[in-house]
Amino acid sequence: MNRIEIFPVTNLPIVKEGDDLASLICKAAEKQGTPLQNGDVIVVTHVVVSRAEGNVVNLEKVTPSEFAKTVAETTGKDPKLVEAILRESRSIVRMSDGKLITETKQGVVCANSGIDRSNVPGNSNVAPLPEDADCSARMIRQKIMQTVEKDVAVIVSDTHGRPLRQGEINIALGVAGFKPLRDRRGEKDLFGYTIRIKRTAIADELASAAELVIGQTNEAVPAAIIRGYPYPKSETAKATKLIRSREEDLFI
Amino acid sequence: MNRIEIFPVTNLPIVKEGDDLASLICKAAEKQGTPLQNGDVIVVTHVVVSRAEGNVVNLEKVTPSEFAKTVAETTGKDPKLVEAILRESRSIVRMSDGKLITETKQGVVCANSGIDRSNVPGNSNVAPLPEDADCSARMIRQKIMQTVEKDVAVIVSDTHGRPLRQGEINIALGVAGFKPLRDRRGEKDLFGYTIRIKRTAIADELASAAELVIGQTNEAVPAAIIRGYPYPKSETAKATKLIRSREEDLFI
Numbered sequence: 001m002n003r004i005e006i007f008p009v010t011n012l013p014i015v016k017e018g019d020d021l022a023s024l025i026c027k028a029a030e031k032q033g034t035p036l037q038n039g040d041v042i043v044v045t046h047v048v049v050s051r052a053e054g055n056v057v058n059l060e061k062v063t064p065s066e067f068a069k070t071v072a073e074t075t076g077k078d079p080k081l082v083e084a085i086l087r088e089s090r091s092i093v094r095m096s097d098g099k100l101i102t103e104t105k106q107g108v109v110c111a112n113s114g115i116d117r118s119n120v121p122g123n124s125n126v127a128p129l130p131e132d133a134d135c136s137a138r139m140i141r142q143k144i145m146q147t148v149e150k151d152v153a154v155i156v157s158d159t160h161g162r163p164l165r166q167g168e169i170n171i172a173l174g175v176a177g178f179k180p181l182r183d184r185r186g187e188k189d190l191f192g193y194t195i196r197i198k199r200t201a202i203a204d205e206l207a208s209a210a211e212l213v214i215g216q217t218n219e220a221v222p223a224a225i226i227r228g229y230p231y232p233k234s235e236t237a238k239a240t241k242l243i244r245s246r247e248e249d250l251f252i
Numbered sequence: 253m254n255r256i257e258i259f260p261v262t263n264l265p266i267v268k269e270g271d272d273l274a275s276l277i278c279k280a281a282e283k284q285g286t287p288l289q290n291g292d293v294i295v296v297t298h299v300v301v302s303r304a305e306g307n308v309v310n311l312e313k314v315t316p317s318e319f320a321k322t323v324a325e326t327t328g329k330d331p332k333l334v335e336a337i338l339r340e341s342r343s344i345v346r347m348s349d350g351k352l353i354t355e356t357k358q359g360v361v362c363a364n365s366g367i368d369r370s371n372v373p374g375n376s377n378v379a380p381l382p383e384d385a386d387c388s389a390r391m392i393r394q395k396i397m398q399t400v401e402k403d404v405a406v407i408v409s410d411t412h413g414r415p416l417r418q419g420e421i422n423i424a425l426g427v428a429g430f431k432p433l434r435d436r437r438g439e440k441d442l443f444g445y446t447i448r449i450k451r452t453a454i455a456d457e458l459a460s461a462a463e464l465v466i467g468q469t470n471e472a473v474p475a476a477i478i479r480g481y482p483y484p485k486s487e488t489a490k491a492t493k494l495i496r497s498r499e500e501d502l503f504i
Contacts, residue, residue: 004258004464094502101502109416109503118441118450159452163415163503164361165423166496167433167453169460181419189370198370200411200463201419208421209461211452212256212481229464244418250346250353251361251415 002228007034008213009223014121017054022143025223034225036144041153041226043210046173047119048222049136049156050127057084057115059124075100081115081126088113088128093246104129107243108173110160119222130156133174134238141176153177153231155239157207163251170211172203175239178231180204201242202231254480259286260465261475266373269306274395277475286477288396293405293478295462298425299371300474301388301408302379309336309367311376327352333367333378340365340380345498356381359495360425362412371474382408385426386490393428405429405483407491409459415503422463424455427491430483432456453494454483 012028015021021044029036036042050056064072064079068086072079075095082100089102093109102113106129114129130136133156141154156174161167172180180203187198210224264280267273273296281288288294302308316324316331320338324331327347334352341354345361354365358381366381382388385408393406408426413419424432432455439450462476 002260002465004461006256006258006461008254096502099502159450161503162417163501164496164498165414165453165456166494167451167456169453169456171417198411199419201417201421202464204417204419204421205460205463208457209256209258209464211457212454212461212478213254226464242418244416246416249415250348250351251413 002230004209004226004228006209006213007032007225007227008221009225010221012048012222015048015051015222016121017051017056019052020143021048021052022140023147025140026144026147029225030148034227036148036150036152036225037227038151039227039230040150041155041178041206041210041229041231042140042144042223043155043157043170043207043214043226044140044223045214046114046129046133046156046158047116047127049130049133049140050116051120053130053136055130056120056122056125056127058122059084059126071095071100081112081117084126084128085113085115088115103246106133106173107240107245108160109246110158114158114160129158129173134176134240135174137174137176137239151177153233155203155207155210157210159211169204170207170214172207172239172242175203175237177233177235178203179234179237180239180242182232203239203242206231254482256461256478256480258461258465259284259477259479260473261477262473264300264474267300267303267474268373269303269308271304272395273300273304274392275399277392278396278399281477282400288400288402288404288477289479290403291479291482292402293407293430293458293462293481293483294392294396294475295407295409295422295459295466295478296389296392296475297466298366298381298385298408298410299368299379301382301385301392302368303372305382305388307382308372308374308377308379310374311336311378323347323352333364333369336378336380337365337367340367355498358385358425359492359497360412361498362410366410366412366425381410381425386428386492387426389426389428389491403429405485407455407459407462409462411463421456422459422466424459424491424494427455427489429485429487430455431486431489432491432494434484455491455494458483
């Protein structure tokens with residue numbers, strides 16, 4: 001029986017700019033009695049990745065543009081925060097009182113361009129999404145492989161809202177070491193019927209599974225280990241493949 | 253450390269109309285060495301629920317309406333299948349070659365009103381979504397509690413596509429025994445910042461986690477057990493709370 005286990009990575013130190021996140025995770029996993037193994041999936045929340053990469057914006061140093069001020073009035077948000085959001089945005093999808101939905105430069109549609117205020121030290125500091133989350137994941141994976149000589153997969157995750165459903169779920173912003181979509185077209189079901197349009201977004205499902213132990217408010221657990229999932233390996237796959245543009249979309 | 257385990261429920265018989273799904277799951281779990289425990293989350297795919305409930309449509313007996321024939325031409329689908337889809341629909345959201353996105357009577361926006369062709373025995377049989385998946389989940393939970401005297405949570409799940417993301421993920425159509433949304437507003441983060449707009453769709457995350465062992469084409473595994481997740485209990489909560497109507501939506 002294919003049991004899957006999910007372990008939180010506990011007792012990580014507060015991650016700050018320049019920290020070697022991969023080594024910190026390897027050490028913490030070792031210390032808590034779950035050293036990394038070949039085939040593990042390591043899920044890391046984007047906030048600690050952004051912090052390790054120094055991708056943190058001090059709002060006190062941000063000067064809002066005229067447009068940012070106008071948007072801040074419409075949405076009831078801090079003009080400096082709006083300016084930081086706009087700098088990460090390709091377009092504004094929707095705005096209203098308290099809400100600012102944008103399409104990020106990476107093509108992700110989400111609230112506030114994914115900028116996180118929580119779990120960032122310093123009252124006026126916020127963490128944007130990693131500039132290239134696939135690259136961040138790739139670097140963490142490489143460093144883990146160097147440090148403990150285990151072949152693992154890595155996901156950089158974000159919790160975000162989604163169209164037509166209430167509440168937020170964790171999704172994959174960046175991946176390394178495996179294909180984020182498992183293509184099942186052509187497989188047969190139990191009764192011999194050939195599946196025709198089945199592609200499972202396993203990277204998003206793994207990210208959601210990880211959040212069951214991560215929680216988002218408890219920064220002491222910014223990472224999780226998923227053990228026992230036979231992912232389809234790939235050295236080149238990217239999570240950007242999971243993005244469907246608004247133009248291509250069928251639901252909206 | 254809060255480890256979570258996910259077990260597939262293997263060696264279930266082919267589920268047919270009138271079967272007592274809850275007892276079958278209890279027996280299979282016992283037999284494979286993972287008897288149900290208090291606090292387990294049991295995730296069951298909707299297809300076996302629909303089959304146990306006799307909610308299967310034989311397309312040979314369906315007479316397509318004039319409108320169904322027109323839609324079938326536009327979409328390139330079987331007119332009888334289109335008729336079955338329309339009977340489950342409140343409205344058509346979008347259609348094009350090969351695609352028919354509808355809003356079901358339950359309010360879920362998905363492809364083909366969620367009608368599944370795979371894993372349904374009989375060449376011309378299809379399985380619509382359960383009429384009231386919360387009620388289905390409640391009945392399965394009650395029966396499990398009667399059978400093995402364990403207090404568990406139940407999710408009836410479906411794999412479906414979503415706006416703005418490629419690939420499908422598993423979501424919760426029906427729940428019993430716990431709150432599908434975990435409200436984190438008011439909690440504080442590691443640095444004392446109070447979270448303001450955080451509600452996690454834990455039912456959807458649990459459903460996605462379960463699919464890591466369920467797979468969708470392998471009907472031998474139509475259910476999973478998630479152990480070790482401290483869900484917020486509720487005797488009355490419903491998965492319909494996870495639906496955001498198109499009118500209320502901010503993303504589209």
